[in-house]
Amino acid sequence: RLKATLLALPASILKLPEVTSALKAVNTFLYQSGISKQAAMLQNQLKPLQSVLTSYSSAIKASVSVDKVLALLPPQVLQAEKAAEKTAAPTLKAIANAIHVISGDTDKDLFNGYPFNPQALALWAASVVGFSSISWYDTEVPYKAGQYDPIKAEKFFAKRWALKYGRAVQLTQTLGGWGIGLLRDKYEYGGKNWQKNMPMRAKQILQICTKLGTTAIKIGQALSIRGDLLPAPYVAELSQLQDRVKPFPTDIAKNIISEELAALGKGSVSDVFQSLSSAPIASASIGQVYKGVLPDGTEVAVKVQRPDVVLDISLDLYFCRIIAPAYKRFMKLNTDFVGLIDEWGAGFVNELDYEREAVNSKRFLEAMEARGLDAVTTAEVIDELSTNRILVTKWVDGERLAASKAGDVGRLAGVALNAYLTMLLDTGLLHCDPHPGNFLRTSDGRLCILDFGMCIEVEKDLQYGLLEYIAHLVSEDYAQIPQDLINLGFVPKGKEDIIMQAGIVEALSLILKQLAEGGGPKKAQARIEKAVRDEFGDLPREELRKAVR
Numbered sequence: 261r262l263k264a265t266l267l268a269l270p271a272s273i274l275k276l277p278e279v280t281s282a283l284k285a286v287n288t289f290l291y292q293s294g295i296s297k298q299a300a301m302l303q304n305q306l307k308p309l310q311s312v313l314t315s316y317s318s319a320i321k322a323s324v325s326v327d328k329v330l331a332l333l334p335p336q337v338l339q340a341e342k343a344a345e346k347t348a349a350p351t352l353k354a355i356a357n358a359i360h361v362i363s364g365d366t367d368k369d370l371f372n373g374y375p376f377n378p379q380a381l382a383l384w385a386a387s388v389v390g391f392s393s394i395s396w397y398d399t400e401v402p403y404k405a406g407q408y409d410p411i412k413a414e415k416f417f418a419k420r421w422a423l424k425y426g427r428a429v430q431l432t433q434t435l436g437g438w439g440i441g442l443l444r445d446k447y448e449y450g451g452k453n454w455q456k457n458m459p460m461r462a463k464q465i466l467q468i469c470t471k472l473g474t475t476a477i478k479i480g481q482a483l484s485i486r487g488d489l490l491p492a493p494y495v496a497e498l499s500q501l502q503d504r505v506k507p508f509p510t511d512i513a514k515n516i517i518s519e520e521l522a523a524l525g526k527g528s529v530s531d532v533f534q535s536l537s538s539a540p541i542a543s544a545s546i547g548q549v550y551k552g553v554l555p556d557g558t559e560v561a562v563k564v565q566r567p568d569v570v571l572d573i574s575l576d577l578y579f580c581r582i583i584a585p586a587y588k589r590f591m592k593l594n595t596d597f598v599g600l601i602d603e604w605g606a607g608f609v610n611e612l613d614y615e616r617e618a619v620n621s622k623r624f625l626e627a628m629e630a631r632g633l634d635a636v637t638t639a640e641v642i643d644e645l646s647t648n649r650i651l652v653t654k655w656v657d658g659e660r661l662a663a664s665k666a667g668d669v670g671r672l673a674g675v676a677l678n679a680y681l682t683m684l685l686d687t688g689l690l691h692c693d694p695h696p697g698n699f700l701r702t703s704d705g706r707l708c709i710l711d712f713g714m715c716i717e718v719e720k721d722l723q724y725g726l727l728e729y730i731a732h733l734v735s736e737d738y739a740q741i742p743q744d745l746i747n748l749g750f751v752p753k754g755k756e757d758i759i760m761q762a763g764i765v766e767a768l769s770l771i772l773k774q775l776a777e778g779g780g781p782k783k784a785q786a787r788i789e790k791a792v793r794d795e796f797g798d799l800p801r802e803e804l805r806k807a808v809r
Contacts, residue, residue, distance in 0.1 A: 406613030475576035
């Protein structure tokens with residue numbers, strides 16, 4: 261009777277160490293000799309159950325009521341139980357009646373060995389979905405912002421199948437039709453529609469990325485510069501992808517701001533800001549920006565992180581690591597996609613840490629000022645109002661560099677190149693998110709680089725390796741190039757002869773020298789073509805390609 265009582269408890273309570281210990285003691289009591297001695301041991305083992313059950317005697321009598329057990333459960337389980345009981349009452353009643361007939365049980369008490377009445381079934385289902393599996397109400401995350409850990413994510417989502425499979429259904433619904441179309445293009449009619457339909461499929465995946473949200477948009481942006489991984493039509497479409505994410509409600513954003521300010525001991529939004537825009541000035545995949553004014557009249561930008569963004573991103577990255585090997589096999593590629601996802605995911609998760617972004621912004625500004633590069637700047641961080649979830653900076657008046665009609669845009673593009681070379685080869689802190697939305701032309705004619713959330717540290721050895729590589733290419737010291745490529749990690753050790761035989765070194769040297777002469781890609785391409793024809797003569801295009809190879 262006692263064993264049946266304990267086993268009838270919800271899964272959430274059965275997991276408690278006190279209950280586990282009591283069950284073990286019951287089994288020992290039932291199947292071993294020496295009843296009086298075992299009974300004394302059982303009584304001692306049952307004492308910890310007092311925090312879960314009303315008492316040992318009430319458990320023996322199986323008098324634990326449904327209401328008492330329900331009172332012990334978390335609120336989310338109770339909500340799920342009520343919803344299940346309400347929406348599935350006829351089904352639950354039919355199942356309960358059938359089990360009562362089959363088992364011959366007539367006692368409807370919930371904990372009398374056959375806990376199969378409708379309320380018990382609803383409670384069990386709610387416990388499984390709402391508690392045992394850690395349901396939609398779960399507030400935990402596999403790792404914190406700035407601490408990407410795929411192993412922790414695997415363990416985390418292995419226990420949360422409701423969350424995991426819910427997202428899987430959403431991804432299947434959104435990607436299913438596109439995936440089936442892609443398979444038909446590949447294998448139907450001998451694959452003759454593969455190339456023909458590729459531009460259409462590329463447009464579709466652009467829309468899908470926008471619909472799926474944060475991670476999909478970021479992945480699309482990252483892949484838009486990887487022509488080695490995706491066919492040209494996909495690269496062309498994804499290169500149009502900007503942060504087309506709808507803003508989340510302003511009242512939620514202001515609640516987040518209030519929570520963070522309160523944690524800093526600064527008071528409420530009205531205490532800190534003289535005014536704050538009623539709608540976001542800009543909305544991106546990770547957060548959105550409001551314009552505010554401090555009590556002293558200083559105009560500021562307030563970047564607020566989206567709610568649950570860490571959980572959403574970690575779940576999508578988890579799925580990406582599962583899908584990557586299948587994509588690799590399907591496309592017959594040799595790229596380590598899981599390693600690529602982990603490398604990119606680490607940078608992406610770092611971007612969620614606004615405190616890290618604040619530090620990076622200040623380091624960049626100080627480094628540029630120390631080197632006399634006053635033509636480039638970034639938004640100045642207000643440390644005392646910034647946290648891991650909100651970033652407050654001084655407002656920068658300006659317009660997107662790519663959309664500017666000013667006459668100095670070309671000069672500022674050169675400033676951008678100079679700034680990036682300085683970061684890469686000198687300071688070592690490299691800004692890794694150079695899309696058009698992060699470059700402003702300020703009202704005083706300077707270049708402002710925004711969003712230092714995604715940055716990497718370039719080690720000194722790598723900086724020296726890059727400098728040597730470029731120097732050897734420019735001086736046409738081809739014998740040193742294979743070792744440079746090995747030092748930089750582009751080529752495995754022992755493959756030097758293959759690099760020399762393939763003619764890659766000469767091609768790289770030619771391209772770099774032509775780019776160094778300026779004029780943009782089109783003029784550089786024309787000069788390269790002229791240099792090739794001067795070398796090999798006026799051959800037909802295919803023969804010329806073979807000769808160059």
